[in-house]
Amino acid sequence: MMENKNLTIHLQVWRQENSQSKGRFESYTVEDVNPDMSFLEMLDTLNDKLIIQNEIPIEFDNDCREGICGMCGLVINGTAHGPKSGTTTCELRMREFEDGDTIVVEPWRAKAFPVLKDLAVDRNAFDRIMAKGGFITVRTGGAPEARSILVQKEAADEAMDMAACIGCGACVAACPNASAALFVGAKISHLALLPQGHPEANRRVERMVAQMDEEMFGACSNHGECEAVCPKEISISGIARMRREFWKAMA
């Protein structure tokens, strides 16, 4: 290991005691940051220091730390999941920053995602949308032999592209309208692209779109910010497909 390559990082972190209280930015400095550290490991280091100093550590959601569970999500210098495209916050490494940088860290901000504490937000609105139709109805044990359903390779691949959504909510956080169109569009597209999803396609799109509005997500006006920050690089063609499915259902 080479010495003296470690960074000093200044942070402006959003602190908020609970959903009712008013938040504020607090300043911290973290020294001796190894560039191979992940962003969250850098915050771990800061938290351990705060704990020893009898201060309250910063609350932030995270779990798998390998970019697949969708639990983490911070707005870093104004960008959901930070400066590196196609990655979650937990996959972001400190080598993306320079020695002496000041980094502003905020929670997802959207009416449908209330702040719980500090950087942790409530994303249960996504689950409520899923409960309205983000599934194919099939009783356990009632499925036909797998080989009886043929799926075109291209359709399976595109369905997989859409199914890759991790439900992190970055699309909502990045959207100037706080729209959930990419999240909902990805699920509708995943199921619409597969023959198994066809029988209840109309019902699905109607109900999921209605719940999306109910949850106070904004409308999509094609800014494309969602696609730009999506850690799984899901294309906004998913939103176009959702619209098409919606009009088909209305017809």
Added chain:
Amino acid sequence: MKLDSKVPAGPLADKWDNHRFEMKVVNPANKRKYTLIVVGTGLGGASAAASLGELGYKVKNFCISDSPRRAHSIGAQGGINAAKNYQNDGDSIWRLFYDTIKGGDYRAREANVYRLAQVSNNIIDQCVAQGVPFAREYGGLFANRSFGGALVSRTFYARGQTGQQLLLGAYSALMAQVGAGTVEIHPRQEMVDLVLIDGKARGIITRNIVSGEYESHLADAVILATGGYGTAYYLSTLAVNSNASAIWRAHKKGAFFGNPCYVQIHPTCIPRSGDYQSKLTLMSESLRNDGRVWVPKNAGDKRPPGEIPEEDRDYYLERRYPTFGNMVPRDVASRNAKAVCDEGRGVGDTGLAVYLDFEDAINRLGRHTIEERYGNLFEMYKGITDENAYEVPMRIYPAVHYTMGGLWVDYNLMSTIPGLHVLGEANFSDHGANRLGASALMQGLSDGYFVIPYTIGHYLAGTELKQTSKEDDAFKEALNAAQERDQKLLSVNGNKTVKEFHRDIGNILWDNVGMGRNEEGLKKALVEIPKLREEFWQNVKVAGTAESMNKNLEFAGRVADYMELAELMAADALHRRESCGGHFREESQTDEGEALRDDENFTYVAAWEFQGLGKEWTLHKEPLIFENVTPSQRSYK
């Protein structure tokens, strides 16, 4: 107490069918009168909650995350096994059964493993119908790949995200039931205790992670699907919130713990780099389909890999195991990696790594094919190491990945506490002393979709349950005890953080109850662990209060449990004076350095009964009876 595995009589292939007929059934109209608690929303928990809700039970499903979709089954990359024989390469239920029981080094129950192989095919049907986007070929049929310990291609996959896609399938089935009103989801709730009334599991105490409130939840039966205990090692491939607390607290209430020393150390992980590290990242075993594992022939050869000519390389797996080559089971691959590193032939800065090289595969198949198969894994590798594995070989090293041990359950998946059922990695049941790749997903979904929906009815229909409420003293006592424990953690106010203690207990386990174990090390661990536990309770520093969101307090409770569990793991490893699967006792090896079982003395499941801290656990033995396969020295040569 005599352990009764409840394995049905009759020929192996008929046991499950016969048992399904013989089990008692709850009348559909009566199902809604029963409340079932399911803790955990991974493959086992979500599939169980969805299937039970669909049958008409009232289900309360709990998870620590903000959404059921986050459970760490989502991290599984490579695939799921099934005996479909779509590749016409000679696969069958019998072969999957045989590979699995052999892979587990003959330390699992025949009947359980056979049932697993039988329902593997139903799982694929179920998942495909749910819309899981498995990889397809141009004709519209399935693409399959092979995994370690098998000579057939029976693994179904969805890019490198199979666990994610299967979990999202189960989650969608679960959310459909939530929409239908049969399942209630309780997110951000941590189970802190199990409640017994009249000796039966009747509820749980949870702590609401957001408000800090403690809650009582009453039910007619409790199902734990809370995963394994690999995070006891501090660094592992598990999610950072994965923990052992639900099963450990159930153990302290009377559920026996089966084979705690059986831990899987996965051969293909990104090596550790520094002390700040919070987890290790797995590179799917599927990479060994096309990657070749090697180290320099000579110790101390520090040339960059590209400058080491063929004749100075040792493809040690291909050399030692010509039949299976790079596809030997995980325990064998891990042990061999450790052995070559111990010889001073390890690579990278730390010398604790081996190469996984794709040069030949890229030359043979073209970069495009490799990208299509493993693109996301190569990207993940680049993100972490800043190296391009298309150009330089990956560096890999083993890391703790899965625990085959867990709460002891009978054939019906019920623990030694009546009414407490345990699914998936949380139980000890199907993998013996080593789990084969792509079998964890299979077991989680088997338990949840196809076993518990039948066996829970059998329990409920045959059991007299006392009318009771959350006002019962058992709930009050458990709730008070949970509160007091948290207050005690907060009141120590010492000088050492929870993380430091976690790292310390993890190091003791890794050094002594890791890839190689011996009497001296295990005895040392059994002295060090209680000492560290004492220090923990005198010197830990936990931040904040219990009355708000406080991740540090949650972690403190979990680490306190590892301090106890670690002792049992070491004790079990010490008592098992044989090598089997992932449990390698250095005193017990063949002349060629392979794991040497002692069938005469150790063909049993070790189920440990808790007697109170500071006292020795009581060992109960469930003999393993092999009527259909003959245990032999496992060979992958």
